[in-house]
Amino acid sequence: PGNRFWPAALAAGIATVDRDPRHALMHHGMGMTDLVKRATPRADELTNDEYRTGFARVERLCSWLRPDAVCFVGLAGWRVAVDRKAKPGWRDHTLGGSAVYVMPSTSGLNAHSSLADLTEPLRTAAAGPA
Numbered sequence: 001p002g003n004r005f006w007p008a009a010l011a012a013g014i015a016t017v018d019r020d021p022r023h024a025l026m027h028h029g030m031g032m033t034d035l036v037k038r039a040t041p042r043a044d045e046l047t048n049d050e051y052r053t054g055f056a057r058v059e060r061l062c063s064w065l066r067p068d069a070v071c072f073v074g075l076a077g078w079r080v081a082v083d084r085k086a087k088p089g090w091r092d093h094t095l096g097g098s099a100v101y102v103m104p105s106t107s108g109l110n111a112h113s114s115l116a117d118l119t120e121p122l123r124t125a126a127a128g129p130a
Contacts (some may be wrong), residue, residue: 002108005073008118015128030126031067033058035077042109043076055081062096070098071125074105088121090129101125 009015014030017023035054036046054111055077063068071080076122082093091100103121104113 003106004108004115004118005106007115008106008119008122010114011119012122012126016121030063034063035072035074043074043105046076051077051080059095062098064096066096067098068093069125069128070100071122072100072102074107075102076105078102099129100120101129 006015006019008016009024009030014028015024016027019042021032035058036050037054038050039044040046055060060069061066075088077092082091087100089101091102093100101121101124103125104110104118106113106118
């Protein structure tokens with residue numbers, strides 16, 4: 001309930017129905033997956049191996065599905081798997097030929113980021129690289 005992904009997605013205009021990933025895919029072309037398929041209260045409870053394994057899986061998905069862009073919501077996984085000093089924004093690195101955008105976490109634990117701080121990156125990622 002504290003995660004602000006859906007409020008940010010709605011505010012960014014990349015989804016129109018709250019908490020409905022099927023609707024987002026069918027009507028807005030926005031697919032979603034988790035980097036790590038294990039729920040935890042905090043990202044620091046995940047292991048580096050879990051992040052790297054998840055990253056490889058997402059890379060395979062991108063090679064297969066060929067999305068225009070991929071947005072990583074949360075820097076932790078990207079920093080473990082690719083670049084430990086990464087900042088939010090577009091990356092030079094691609095996944096299966098897809099452009100990559102990395103943004104701050106939408107978790108309620110990331111209290112220093114406002115809804116507006118999370119909305120704009122989603123809007124930017126949805127628009128694609130310049």
